[in-house]
Amino acid sequence: MYFIILVFLLAIGENDAVFWQRLKCPYEPKHQSLLRVWCRQRSAECCTGLTFSHSSQLADGGKVRVTQDTHSFTVEVLEPSHREGVYWCGLLSKNGTIIKLAEGYFYSCK
Template sequence: MHILISLLLLATGGPGEAAHWQKLKCPYEQNHISLPRVWCRQSSEECCSGLAFSWDTPSVHGGKLKVTEDSRSFTVELLEPSHGEGVYWCGVLGRNDTIIKLAEGYFYYSTTGSYIWAYTRWILLCLLPTVTTFTCMYARRIARHRSQKAEEPYDDVAVPRSLTDPRYENAASCLLQER
């Protein structure tokens, strides 16, 4: 059952989609429709450097930056930040070449390790219920074995000799006999 749920999660979410493509939704006002879009990395509180592109551009930087249009917003999807990790803005370029910031978000540079982790976590998610089940079964077996061992008589309990044998005399009784 756990494996079935894990596989369902794997099929619906995909192993790497959320880990690699980072998104930022940029809502705009009606008067911004004719202005060029902007994607840039924040360099100070009030400034950023990047690129401007037209409304009909679906991708930039060889497909590493995708733009999808929505009603009253556009969404920027980024595979790898071209200017490194940091805070990125999406916006529009105003009439006096001023950037009107619509949204901002932190974008990180995806490394090979993050690609490996994106797939490894799904494998581990599938294996976790199996390992848990076998660990519980093993622990029960060990507990059952220990309880059976505790119920078994010890070898030295069933002594064939009698307790009246002189080797088992009480030291105090020996002293009394000597008097």
């Protein structure tokens, strides 16, 4: 029986499984209208990446998916664009600084 399941999984390409890494980013209700930030940490105080609106669902050519909850958003990454490393999710404040909400290490599959 297990042999049949294994053959079936190999036949449908299960060995090419997609692995989405995710990070949940909670924020205060007063920050709901701010742009979202997804970036790779360059130093303790700096990161490089992209911004997107609260209504965005895809970013970075479809490699980044975003889902919005009541007071948080979740970023799911298929493959980090700027190599593996520590990534931040945050909000872009009115004065242009990043309000860091969470960070996590994201791995490259290559």
